[in-house]
Amino acid sequence: MxxxxxxxxxxxxxxxxxxxxxxxxxxxxxxxxxxxxxxxIDGGRSINLVISHRGWTSLEKxxxxxxxxxxxxxxxxxxxxxVNGDQHFYPYSIHGKSISSVSRGELNKKLMNLAEAMPxxxxxxxxxxVDVDVETGTAWFEDYNTKxxxxxxxxxxxxxxxxxxxxxxxxxxxxxxxxxxxxIDHGYKEIHIPPAADGSAQLDLKALHIWPRxxxxxxxxxxxxxxxxxxxxxxxxxxxxxSTIETAEQAEAFFQRNFPDAMPLIPNLTEQYMSNPTSPLLxxxxxxxxxxxxxxxxxxxxxxxxxxxxxxxxxxxxxxxxFTDILEELGDENMHEVLDQYSAAxxxxxxxxxxxxxxxxxxxxxxxxxPQFILRKKIEAKIYKKYPEKWMPLYxxxxxxxxxxxxxxxxxxxxxxxxxxxxxxxxxxxxWDSDEVxxxxxxxx
Amino acid sequence: MxxxxxxxxxxxxxxxxxxxxxxxxxxxxxxxxxxxxxxxIDGGRSINLVISHRGWTSLEKxxxxxxxxxxxxxxxxxxxxxVNGDQHFYPYSIHGKSISSVSRGELNKKLMNLAEAMPxxxxxxxxxxVDVDVETGTAWFEDYNTKxxxxxxxxxxxxxxxxxxxxxxxxxxxxxxxxxxxxIDHGYKEIHIPPAADGSAQLDLKALHIWPRxxxxxxxxxxxxxxxxxxxxxxxxxxxxxSTIETAEQAEAFFQRNFPDAMPLIPNLTEQYMSNPTSPLLxxxxxxxxxxxxxxxxxxxxxxxxxxxxxxxxxxxxxxxxFTDILEELGDENMHEVLDQYSAAxxxxxxxxxxxxxxxxxxxxxxxxxPQFILRKKIEAKIYKKYPEKWMPLYxxxxxxxxxxxxxxxxxxxxxxxxxxxxxxxxxxxxWDSDEVxxxxxxxx
Numbered sequence: 001m002x003x004x005x006x007x008x009x010x011x012x013x014x015x016x017x018x019x020x021x022x023x024x025x026x027x028x029x030x031x032x033x034x035x036x037x038x039x040x041i042d043g044g045r046s047i048n049l050v051i052s053h054r055g056w057t058s059l060e061k062x063x064x065x066x067x068x069x070x071x072x073x074x075x076x077x078x079x080x081x082x083v084n085g086d087q088h089f090y091p092y093s094i095h096g097k098s099i100s101s102v103s104r105g106e107l108n109k110k111l112m113n114l115a116e117a118m119p120x121x122x123x124x125x126x127x128x129x130v131d132v133d134v135e136t137g138t139a140w141f142e143d144y145n146t147k148x149x150x151x152x153x154x155x156x157x158x159x160x161x162x163x164x165x166x167x168x169x170x171x172x173x174x175x176x177x178x179x180x181x182x183x184i185d186h187g188y189k190e191i192h193i194p195p196a197a198d199g200s201a202q203l204d205l206k207a208l209h210i211w212p213r214x215x216x217x218x219x220x221x222x223x224x225x226x227x228x229x230x231x232x233x234x235x236x237x238x239x240x241x242x243s244t245i246e247t248a249e250q251a252e253a254f255f256q257r258n259f260p261d262a263m264p265l266i267p268n269l270t271e272q273y274m275s276n277p278t279s280p281l282l283x284x285x286x287x288x289x290x291x292x293x294x295x296x297x298x299x300x301x302x303x304x305x306x307x308x309x310x311x312x313x314x315x316x317x318x319x320x321x322x323f324t325d326i327l328e329e330l331g332d333e334n335m336h337e338v339l340d341q342y343s344a345a346x347x348x349x350x351x352x353x354x355x356x357x358x359x360x361x362x363x364x365x366x367x368x369x370x371p372q373f374i375l376r377k378k379i380e381a382k383i384y385k386k387y388p389e390k391w392m393p394l395y396x397x398x399x400x401x402x403x404x405x406x407x408x409x410x411x412x413x414x415x416x417x418x419x420x421x422x423x424x425x426x427x428x429x430x431x432w433d434s435d436e437v438x439x440x441x442x443x444x445x
Numbered sequence: 446m447x448x449x450x451x452x453x454x455x456x457x458x459x460x461x462x463x464x465x466x467x468x469x470x471x472x473x474x475x476x477x478x479x480x481x482x483x484x485x486i487d488g489g490r491s492i493n494l495v496i497s498h499r500g501w502t503s504l505e506k507x508x509x510x511x512x513x514x515x516x517x518x519x520x521x522x523x524x525x526x527x528v529n530g531d532q533h534f535y536p537y538s539i540h541g542k543s544i545s546s547v548s549r550g551e552l553n554k555k556l557m558n559l560a561e562a563m564p565x566x567x568x569x570x571x572x573x574x575v576d577v578d579v580e581t582g583t584a585w586f587e588d589y590n591t592k593x594x595x596x597x598x599x600x601x602x603x604x605x606x607x608x609x610x611x612x613x614x615x616x617x618x619x620x621x622x623x624x625x626x627x628x629i630d631h632g633y634k635e636i637h638i639p640p641a642a643d644g645s646a647q648l649d650l651k652a653l654h655i656w657p658r659x660x661x662x663x664x665x666x667x668x669x670x671x672x673x674x675x676x677x678x679x680x681x682x683x684x685x686x687x688s689t690i691e692t693a694e695q696a697e698a699f700f701q702r703n704f705p706d707a708m709p710l711i712p713n714l715t716e717q718y719m720s721n722p723t724s725p726l727l728x729x730x731x732x733x734x735x736x737x738x739x740x741x742x743x744x745x746x747x748x749x750x751x752x753x754x755x756x757x758x759x760x761x762x763x764x765x766x767x768f769t770d771i772l773e774e775l776g777d778e779n780m781h782e783v784l785d786q787y788s789a790a791x792x793x794x795x796x797x798x799x800x801x802x803x804x805x806x807x808x809x810x811x812x813x814x815x816p817q818f819i820l821r822k823k824i825e826a827k828i829y830k831k832y833p834e835k836w837m838p839l840y841x842x843x844x845x846x847x848x849x850x851x852x853x854x855x856x857x858x859x860x861x862x863x864x865x866x867x868x869x870x871x872x873x874x875x876x877w878d879s880d881e882v883x884x885x886x887x888x889x890x
Contacts, residue, residue, distance in 0.1 A: 164618075172626070173609075176681075176725050180625030181617070236621070280621050 001332040002026055005139055005154040007129045008161030011049075011104070012299030012316035014111035016160060019062050019324055021118035028152065029115070030127040030141045032161070037109050047190065048221050048229045049107070050075070050208075050310035051100040052399040058317035061324070064114055071106050073222040074098035079207035080368050085261035089207060090368070094381050097400050099310065101208070101221045129166035132157065134174065137294035139167070156335060157295045160316075163282050165301035171291060178287040184306060184358070186216070187242060187278045188233050193265050195226035202265045203228055210364055211259050215240065217365035218259050230266070233281075233308075233365065242278055281306045283354050287347050290339035298323065303350035308361040309398060315353050315405070319346055352405035356398060356412070376423055379432050380415070383441055390445055391415070418444045446777040447471055450584055450599040452574045453606030456549070457744030457761035459556035461605060464507050464769055466563035473597065474560070475572040475586045477606070482554050492635065493666050493674045494552070495520070495653075495755035496545040497844040503762035506769070509559055516551050518667040519543035524652035525813050530706030534652060535813070539826050542845050544755065546653070546666045574611035577602065579619065582739035584612070601780060604742045605761075608727050608749035613742055616731075623732040629751060629803070631661070632687060632723045633678050638710050640671035647710045648673055655809055656704050660685065662810035663704050675711070678726075678753075678810065687723050726751045728799050732792050735784035743768065748795035753806040754843060760798050760850070764791055797850040801843060801857070821868055824877050825860070828886055835890050836860070863889045 004020055006013045009031035017027045051059075051072060059065040076098045077091035092099065115121045127141035130149060137157040142149045159167025172179050196202050201222070203209055209220035209228065215235060220228040235241040245254050248270040255263050255273075263269060284304035290296040299316030323342045330338050367373040383391045394412035397403045403411075422428065422440060431437055449465055451458045454476035462472045496504075496517060504510040521543045522536035537544065560566045572586035575594060582602040587594045604612025617624050641647050646667070648654055654665035654673065660680060665673040680686040690699050693715040700708050700718075708714060729749035735741045744761030768787045775783050812818040828836045839857035842848045848856075867873065867885060876882055 176628040178627050180627070182623050182625070183621040 001155040001335055003028070003154040004156045004158060005030065005137070005152050006158045006160055007139055007141075007167050008032070008159065008165075008299075008301070009112060009123055009125075010160065010162060010299070011108055011111060011313050012320060013158070013160035014108060014115050015058070015062060015317060016158065016298060016320050016323075017121050017123075018064070018111065018115040018118065019320055021115065021121045022062075023324075023327075025120065027115075027118075027121045028154070029121065029123045030129065030139070030152070031123060031125050032128050032144075033125065035123070035125045036105060037112065047104040048101050048223060049104050049313050050221070051102055052311065052314045054321075054402050055314035055317045056100075057402050058314075058321040061321050064111075067114070068102070068107065068110065069100075071110065071224060072100035072102045073205060073224060075101055075208045075222065076206045077208070078364075078368060079204055079209045081209060081211045081259070081261055082369065083213075083258065083260065087204075089204075090374070090377070093396060093400060094385055097396075098206075099208075099399055101223070103223060106224075129161060132167055132170040132295070134170060134291040134295045156293070159295065159297045159301045160299045161301050163284055163300045163304035165297065167295065168284075168286060168297055168301050171286075171295065171297070174291060178285075180283075180285050182283045182285075184281045184283070184361075185235050185237070186233050186361075187236050187280050188231050188307075189242075189273065189276050189278050191218075191230040191232060191266060191269065191272050191276065193220055193228040193230045193262070194267075199226060201226040201228075210368060211262060212365050212367075212369045213258050214366045216258075218262060219364070220262075230262070233361070236278075245273075248274055283358075285351060285354060287343070288340070289343035289346060293335035293339060296323075296339050296342065302346075303354065305350075305354045305357045306361060307357070308364055309353065309357040311353050311357060311398065311405075315350060318349075318402075322346060349405040352409040353398075356394075356405065356409055371429075372423060375429060375432055376419055379422065379437065379441075380419070382433070383438070386438075387442070390442075446600040446780055448473070448599040449601045449603060450475065450582070450597050451603045451605055452584055452586075452612050453477070453604065453610075453744075453746070454557060454568055454570075455605065455607060455744070456553055456556060456758050457765060458603070458605035459553060459560050460503070460507060460762060461603065461743060461765050461768075462566050462568075463509070463556065463560040463563065464765055466560060466566045467507075468769075468772075470565065472560075472563075472566045473599070474566065474568045475574065475584070475597070476568060476570050477573050477589075478570065480568070480570045481550060482557065492549040493546050493668060494549050494758050495666070496547055497756065497759045499766075499847050500759035500762045501545075502847050503759075503766040506766050509556075512559070513547070513552065513555065514545075516555065516669060517545035517547045518650060518669060520546055520653045520667065521651050522653070523809075523813060524649055524654045526654060526656045526704070526706055527814065528658075528703065528705065532649075534649075535819070535822070538841060538845060539830055542841075543651075544653075544844055546668070548668060551669075574606060577612055577615040577740070579615060579736040579740045601738070602740045604740065604746045605744045606746050608729055608745040610742065610746035612740065613729075613731060613746050616736060616740065616742070619736060623730075625728075625730050627728045627730075629726045629728070629806075630680050630682070631678050631806075632681050632725050633676050633752075634687075634718065634721050634723050636663075636675040636677060636711060636714065636717050636721065638665055638673035638675045638707070639712075644671060646671040646673075655813060656707060657810050657812075657814045658703050659811045661703075663707060664809070665707075675707070678806070681723075690718075693719055728803075730796060730799060732788070733785070734788035734791060738780035738784060741768075741784050741787065747791075748799065750795075750799045750802045751806060752802070753809055754798065754802040756798050756802065756843065756850075760795060763794075763847075767791060794850040797854040798843075801839075801850065801854055816874075817868060820874060820877055821864055824867065824882065824886075825864070827878070828883070831883075832887070835887075 003026045006017050006029045009029040017029050021027050059068055077089050080088045116123055126144040130142045131140040138153045139157055140149050140151050159165050171177055205222045211218035218232050220230045222228055237243050245251050251270045251273040282304050289302045298319045305312050322345055326338050326341050380393045397408035448471045451462050451474045454474040462474050466472050504513055522534050525533045561568055571589040575587045576585040583598045584602055585594050585596050604610050616622055650667050656663040663677050665675045667673055682688050690696050696715045696718040727749050734747045743764045750757050767790055771783050771786050825838045842853035
């Protein structure tokens with residue numbers, strides 16, 4: 001294997017290009033969009049993401065974690081906002097660990113710069129993937145400006161071209177290729193929360209902010225400039241939904257009713273509501289993630305998930321790590337075997353984080369404000385602190401370890417079963433800290 | 446609405462063309478394959494199908510049931526064949542009802558002839574659907590012979606183009622269109638069982654024959670000429686699978702081991718095994734089944750299922766009936782509403798029969814030979830006979846009524862829950878016919 005084509009120069013494609021270039025391969029990245037380092041794309045939206053432990057693990061393996069640390073803002077817990085404006089802080093970790101908020105655009109630019117600085121990596125922009133021959137690893141890219149189509153043949157074609165992947169699109173018609181795309185009932189709309197006039201932050205910078213309202217929620221994640229990216233997650237249809245909030249007046253009344261403490265932070269709220277796009281939330285699953293030795297999928301192209309665990313990019317970065325682990329172990333003489341093993345290793349974990357992310361939506365928009373749920377977290381934290389080798393809360397497993405998602409999810413379901421009878425005790429709020437409850441849990445472990 | 450394009454002149458497309466033509470619409474059917482009435486297609490394979498009560502209901506509403514009855518062979522129950530060649534007959538119905546085996550090709554030709562005899566129906570063959578504009582209901586068809594592409598605009602475009610539907614393929618990229626294609630672990634291979642030399646049948650014509658072998662099975666369904674279409678349902682991978690039976694010798698040994706009584710019925714068995722194709726089994730689900738007022742999906746295009754309940758075509762015929770029921774009720778002035786209601790009415794039923802069909806595979810290949818399962822059927826038959834208003838076996842609901850699949854499946858799951866403790870009684874084989882067991886069931890109803 002010498003030449004590798006990467007379709008898609010997003011976060012995962014750029015990281016993979018860098019990693020494979022360090023191994024000596026000739027890598028050519030074809031990106032659909034213009035070069036984001038030269039042109040403002042996505043209308044300048046300030047989408048941000050979270051890097052968790054497994055994301056860092058992959059960046060460390062690539063040797064570039066330190067450079068990324070320069071552009072992150074840590075979040076140490078959730079700050080919930082109730083309708084009265086009261087705030088409550090719930091730390092993510094009993095050990096003071098944090099997740100790292102980062103601007104998607106800034107991170108992508110940094111990864112592109114790192115990759116493009118390698119002599120054996122080339123990026124070409126404005127290239128739409130219009131066809132793929134999966135048997136030969138050949139892709140055809142049409143230049144958006146010149147309308148010229150280029151045929152690109154390589155030893156390996158990587159589809160890191162996102163949730164609407166063109167490479168995967170071609171694989172969908174392969175015999176016995178399993179595929180599903182599932183849109184959830186909610187969409188999202190970004191609402192930017194600027195810094196105060198003096199440049200200071202209007203919300204606690206150390207927290208991820210949530211306004212949980214059961215069927216919907218507003219979320220705020222810090223940016224480097226002391227502003228926050230707010231996101232409204234809201235049903236498309238129903239009594240309170242995008243379909244019933246259509247005018248500026250309705251939007252204002254809706255925010256006044258549900259997020260009164262957020263309103264003064266956002267001077268142009270209704271303008272933003274009316275002009276910012278509403279975007280759908282999509283889950284993609286497929287199998288296998290490769291075609292023989294010639295084509296592989298990675299990142300959102302093979303496993304787009306909903307954003308509620310903040311793990312989409314981390315799962316993609318972990319793909320890069322696991323793929324290169326297997327490549328190092330087996331060598332590149334038998335790429336069919338490498339890709340088969342990669343696909344088998346990742347699929348069940350991708351399915352697990354897809355399920356976990358849906359579960360976390362309900363947790364964030366509803367349960368975080370539920371006294372029973374808060375109590376359960378408290379009990380789990382106590383057990384975790386006293387018996388760390390026997391119990392680690394699901395959130396910690398997902399965000400602060402490299403435990404495979406599938407194993408974390410399995411353990412999380414086991415914990416659910418153990419905690420169910422505990423939480424059903426009639427006087428649990430009074431006795432939660434008792435030896436009796438502790439012994440009940442220990443016995444069922 | 447005046448003009449209707451139907452992409453796909455299979456069973457469902459042809460029936461729909463006939464039904465819509467009777468309502469006065471101009472219908473043009475574009476079929477990918479050559480005209481099967483003039484050319485032998487599918488290599489002359491003798492695929493056959495089963496018409497059940499709901500299939501007949503739809504044909505009766507269309508007014509053509511009598512003509513179809515001429516080409517069917519009734520099957521009154523299952524005949525199981527064990528490895529010793531012993532046969533056991535299990536009737537489908539306590540009332541002697543039957544399902545109707547029919548040749549796919551003969552039925553399709555008949556439906557085509559009926560439709561084409563209408564002055565306002567036109568069929569064009571060798572037309573590959575190469576593009577669709579879902580907003581205008583326009584489709585482009587390329588002629589396989591002339592390579593000419595025709596643009597076809599109509600008031601409504603119907604995709605009845607099967608499990609690999611091109612119309613649905615275009616809808617897949619619509620915002621918030623849900624879609625999944627799932628291949629099961631088994632594939633199938635047809636093995637033709639000819640009539641005896643004197644033209645008589647080698648197997649009981651009144652039964653559907655099953656050789657249940659837990660992980661796989663052979664099935665036989667009667668043809669009009671006293672022959673049977675045999676189908677081997679077999680895993681692709683694993684110890685005993687298509688991947689391990691690769692030579693004529695291996696095939697012969699495999700049949701000798703598992704289906705010794707079938708071998709003398711099939712003189713050219715190994716030739717057939719080696720030359721007949723192995724085909725995958727696919728489940729397709731999608732939502733919605735329409736785009737506004739302009740495009741609708743029907744039949745396998747929107748809900749391909751595995752063949753183990755023999756309901757694929759019947760579900761498609763039921764689509765035709767329900768669609769025309771709604772069209773009659775609402776009129777065609779607001780087709781958007783007609784299609785929305787049609788989609789909403791059918792989706793959950795299609796999902797239910799997809800689940801039921803998977804369940805029936807396990808029943809056919811494994812449970813039919815299980816004494817506990819046979820006993821449960823016996824108990825259910827008794828309760829059904831004594832209390833027909835309180836209990837109808839799931840199979841009867843699906844095959845001998847028009848109860849919506851979703852309702853049948855819901856009731857079937859309720860019955861499972863009732864029968865589980867009954868079948869767990871340690872001496873159930875002795876006391877199954879007792880008043881005690883009967884009362885237990887009646888109490889939980």
